[in-house]
Amino acid sequence: MSLRAALLALIEAGGPSSGYDLTKRFEGSLAYVWQASHSQIYPELNRMAADGLLRVEAEGSRGRKTYSITAAGRSELHQWLLETKPEQRVRNEGALRAFLIPLLPREEALGLLREELRHVEARRAELETLCSDVGESSFGRYALERGLRHLVASREWALWAIERLQKSEEARTETARTPTGEL
Amino acid sequence: MSLRAALLALIEAGGPSSGYDLTKRFEGSLAYVWQASHSQIYPELNRMAADGLLRVEAEGSRGRKTYSITAAGRSELHQWLLETKPEQRVRNEGALRAFLIPLLPREEALGLLREELRHVEARRAELETLCSDVGESSFGRYALERGLRHLVASREWALWAIERLQKSEEARTETARTPTGEL
DNA sequence: AGCCGACATGTCAACTTCAACATGTCTGTC
């Protein structure tokens, strides 16, 4: 359902679009939030047209089909945004790795965390560039800001975890006791 | 692959376990990070045993099978943690909604954000309880801390967005101009 | 003895997603 909502929203915001256009937009700023490749988009557009949410407005050269949103599509989007409660299920590989950190020997854990830190910094720089490029009033501004704040949180967490691991190392060296922790 | 890693890690950390045990643990703190139901876990355990990553250590009453990790399993887990780069693809419905906020009339957007704020606060309280319950040295402590920091980031973002929307409303009332934004 | 709830494991059909395969057009340049 989220793919439908995303497609409806992109058409609502950007006006009539082809599958090709939409694929490009999925590769842009939306990629930080949701992904879909053309092999998912084209069939979905056909299904949505069959369901009356979209209408093929024009067929151009090279087989180009331009879809526009119908009243039913607009109402579906509205309903999804306002009446569907957000899917709470998360599947976050980064967080999963975080969960498993205590399984690693300290040095390896630290390596992993430093790697994560580098990665987060790089991504943050990327987003910050995007942020200043698109300016204050871009369509994606809210999502961008959200992504940025989450990256900062990830960075703070990695720093906290590194410090914590280093402290516990010192403690261990002093007392020669190895606490194990429980699940 | 992540499911395999998670199962290997749970057995490595918690000792020999049955599918039932593992299902329960997936419903616990791990649920904030990764989900899997028994219908996914049981077949995967069988496959992993066939692949030599696990060994059926004992068969108890009620058909209970206790799996323990093998050397191959341990090495697979280690390799996944250290040598597989984290999957960068994200699919975040909350962020998708954030992306779409500019599509809504201000009042509805504000409603959505306030709802989000309530939800984040509730979740945060939940995690904070968990955090103090499990104490400092729990296996899931790092993931918990990460989750908490991300929730705080979500909260700050929602507050920022609400304020921004209200400000732009004032600006609009003053100038009677409606900026639209671009994708 | 009967029943309930927790324990315990499985299958199956439907759906989503992805990478790879497949085809063809238009535009500009060498």
Place this chain on the structure above:
DNA sequence: GACAGACATGTTGAAGTTGACATGTCGGCT
């Protein structure tokens, strides 16, 4: 005229995920 690169839309098979269906055991309570 040949070729490259962007434009444009599809299909297919494999893998991951879910909810529903299905089956049976054990312990404790009435």
